[in-house]
Structures are given as structure tokens and as C-alpha cells.
Amino acid sequence: MTVATPLLPPADWRDFLALTKPRVMTLVVFTGLCGMLAAPPVNGHFIHPVLGFTAILCIALGAGAAGALNQWYEADLDAKMRRTQKRPLPAGRMERESALHFGVGLAAFSVILMYFAVNFAAAAILTLSILFYVLVYTVWLKRRTPQNIVIGGAAGAFPPLIGWAAATGQVALLPLLLFALVFLWTPPHFWALALFVKTDYANAGVPMLPVVAGERVTRRQIGLYTIPMALAAVLPWPLGLSGPLYGGVASVTTLVFAALALVVATRTTTADDAMKPEKRLFSYSILYLFVVFGALVVDRWMFA
Structure with a gap:
């Protein structure tokens, strides 16, 4: 006789927002915006406001995707830490698969939108930043070495580069x-x-x-x-x-x-x-x- 695993109720929109780590995202978006605004004009023109807004939106979505995938992978760790126990996954308000699908979808959308709406350079650096945070920091370093923050710190340092590349197409x-x-x-x-x-x-x-x-x-x-x-x-x-x-x-x-x-x-x-x-x-x-x-x-x- 098999015991059926009880299904969790559908996650609230606030749980999906919490997956993106909005407090962390604020600093990421700000440094990306500053990188863009500090960039010089290209051929006498600054980046168009609509394209600039799109680029910042992509940076925000990419950061949110990285945060969601980080929480998906570290749900077991979050459950053991007092300051993270109330996050959607350890608190039992969301299925892990939902967090995974949300993170992957958000990451893909942010990169594709950046590529088609802005330019290849910004999309490439955005892709690198997401992969670095998820694969290098979260999966490889976090549980293995006390140097996790030192090397993994590169993930949070990419936004100024992305903002500048969005405005100029280069670094x-x-x-x-x-x-x-x-x-x-x-x-x-x-x-x-x-x-x-x-x-x-x-x-x-x-x-x-x-x-x-x-x-x-x-x-x-x-x-x-x-x-x-x-x-x-x-x-x-x-x-x-x-x-x-x-x-x-x-x-x-x-x-x-x-x-x-x-x-x-x-x-x-x-x-x-x-x-x-x-x-x-x-x-x-x-x-x-x-x-x-x-x-x-x-x-x-x-x-x-």
C-alpha cells in the first residue's frame, strides 16, 4: 500500500515574488542602472529610454531568476537556518518544481528579451551572471569551501557591466x-x-x-x-x-x-x-x- 504525498495548495503571487529575493534585487538593479547612466553616448546619442527600461527590466528578471534557482537548490539548507526558514520552499508554501520552472523560465525570458531588444553583449554578460550565480556559487562553491563568497562575489558584480554594455554594446x-x-x-x-x-x-x-x-x-x-x-x-x-x-x-x-x-x-x-x-x-x-x-x-x- 502506497501513501499518497499530500499536494501543496497553489503558491501565492507573494511567494513567487519572495523567490526573486527582492531586497537583494534592489541593489542589483541600482548598480546596473548606474552602469547604464554612467556610460557615454554612442554616436552622439544615449540609449533610448524604452530600451534602457527594457535592459533594467531584464537585469531585474535575471537577478530574480538566479534568486529563485538558488532557493530551489538550497531548500534543504534554508530549512535549517532560522533567518531563511520562512521562505516559500522550507515553509511548505510551494512545490520545488514550481520554483525550478519559475526560475528557468524567468532566466530564459530575461536573456532572450535582452538579446532581441537591446544587444548581444548585454545578453551575453547577463547569461554569464545567472550561470555563475547558480552553477558556480550555489551548486559548486556554497557547500564546499569557505571561499564561496570570495569567488561567488563575481555574480553580484556583473550588473554595472551589463548596464554599460546595454548602453554602449561594449565594455x-x-x-x-x-x-x-x-x-x-x-x-x-x-x-x-x-x-x-x-x-x-x-x-x-x-x-x-x-x-x-x-x-x-x-x-x-x-x-x-x-x-x-x-x-x-x-x-x-x-x-x-x-x-x-x-x-x-x-x-x-x-x-x-x-x-x-x-x-x-x-x-x-x-x-x-x-x-x-x-x-x-x-x-x-x-x-x-x-x-x-x-x-x-x-x-x-x-x-x-
């Missing part, structure tokens, strides 16, 4: 520096989070750096990665790729980031269970990218 030095900035920003950002949720990662068996190497090593790595990140943030100014407004904003905000990272890196006691320095660095790191990228767009339009 240049400035968007590559923006890529480097986000890539190098990712380890301090996520390791600050990992320090105050390391129990969650340990319970799920995810080899995040604080779990595998300990807090002391993680703090030192946060400090070390902040140094090249700061260089990538400021370099557009001395290289003549931006004006003084960006240079000033990037210098000041990066100095604040470095000060917060230094506090975390040199901290020897965690008697304060709230781990406030780590939370401050994590929260500020998000604001930091918004401010720096926003300043670049304003600067390019004022001084170009």
Missing part, C-alpha cells in the same frame, strides 16, 4: 573598476553578516569562513579585503574616469567603511552578544554602494 575600464569594487566589497559585506549569524550557517553545514576558520581569521580577512576595495572605489578619479564630486564622495564614504572595518578587524572580544560593530559594518556597506554608485552617475552627468 570599458570604468565598468570593470565598478565590477572590481562590488567584487571586493562582497567578502567584507557578507562576512560581517556571517559573524553574527554563524550559528545558522553551522547548523546548516555551510562552510562559511567564521564557521571553518573562526572569528579571528574572518575579522582579519574583512580588514584585508577592505584595502583593495578602497583602491577600486577611488581609482576612477585619479585615472580621469570621473570628476571631483565622485572623488570626494568615494574618498569620504570609503574612509568611513574602512574605519568600521578596522573596528571589526581588530576586535578581540565579543562580550557584547549583539555584535554591534559587525551589524554596523553590514548595514553601512549596503548604504555605501548606493551612495558611491549614485555619486558616480551625478558626477558623470555634471563633468562629462
Whole structure:
């Protein structure tokens, strides 16, 4: 006698929205938009607003697809972590197959639309970003190495390149520096989070750096990665790729980031269970990218 597996009720639209990780998508879309707006005109013309909107929509859909496929693959891990237990799959509000089909369909649609509506370069980089996040970070690195965030950080660094390529059809030095900035920003950002949720990662068996190497090593790595990140943030100014407004904003905000990272890196006691320095660095790191990228767009339009 076989026991029938009970069917879950149809997922709500809010569950499908949750699969796309909208909070993460906000930063992805913003950096992609800034990459597009910072791009120079081609043959005297900026990208048409309709095409620009389409490109940003494709970036959003591609990021959402990657988030959905990430949750499909990591449903077992999410069920073990307190901060992710309420997601649609571990909470039992959706079938895994629904998440898989949604993610694959969204990814295919975003790439096809980008190719036919915008250009091949943007579609190719968008494809690379989705595959990198899903296959390299989620499938290959996440469960195997504490370097998952370091290498996997490239996935979240592609949007400025995609936005620039959508506007110009090619890649240049400035968007590559923006890529480097986000890539190098990712380890301090996520390791600050990992320090105050390391129990969650340990319970799920995810080899995040604080779990595998300990807090002391993680703090030192946060400090070390902040140094090249700061260089990538400021370099557009001395290289003549931006004006003084960006240079000033990037210098000041990066100095604040470095000060917060230094506090975390040199901290020897965690008697304060709230781990406030780590939370401050994590929260500020998000604001930091918004401010720096926003300043670049304003600067390019004022001084170009």
C-alpha cells in the first residue's frame, strides 16, 4: 500500500515574488542602472529610454531568476537556518518544481528579451551572471569551501557591466573598476553578516569562513579585503574616469567603511552578544554602494 504525498495548495503571487529575493534585487538593479547612466553616448546619442527600461527590466528578471534557482537548490539548507526558514520552499508554501520552472523560465525570458531588444553583449554578460550565480556559487562553491563568497562575489558584480554594455554594446575600464569594487566589497559585506549569524550557517553545514576558520581569521580577512576595495572605489578619479564630486564622495564614504572595518578587524572580544560593530559594518556597506554608485552617475552627468 502506497501513501499518497499530500499536494501543496497553489503558491501565492507573494511567494513567487519572495523567490526573486527582492531586497537583494534592489541593489542589483541600482548598480546596473548606474552602469547604464554612467556610460557615454554612442554616436552622439544615449540609449533610448524604452530600451534602457527594457535592459533594467531584464537585469531585474535575471537577478530574480538566479534568486529563485538558488532557493530551489538550497531548500534543504534554508530549512535549517532560522533567518531563511520562512521562505516559500522550507515553509511548505510551494512545490520545488514550481520554483525550478519559475526560475528557468524567468532566466530564459530575461536573456532572450535582452538579446532581441537591446544587444548581444548585454545578453551575453547577463547569461554569464545567472550561470555563475547558480552553477558556480550555489551548486559548486556554497557547500564546499569557505571561499564561496570570495569567488561567488563575481555574480553580484556583473550588473554595472551589463548596464554599460546595454548602453554602449561594449565594455570599458570604468565598468570593470565598478565590477572590481562590488567584487571586493562582497567578502567584507557578507562576512560581517556571517559573524553574527554563524550559528545558522553551522547548523546548516555551510562552510562559511567564521564557521571553518573562526572569528579571528574572518575579522582579519574583512580588514584585508577592505584595502583593495578602497583602491577600486577611488581609482576612477585619479585615472580621469570621473570628476571631483565622485572623488570626494568615494574618498569620504570609503574612509568611513574602512574605519568600521578596522573596528571589526581588530576586535578581540565579543562580550557584547549583539555584535554591534559587525551589524554596523553590514548595514553601512549596503548604504555605501548606493551612495558611491549614485555619486558616480551625478558626477558623470555634471563633468562629462
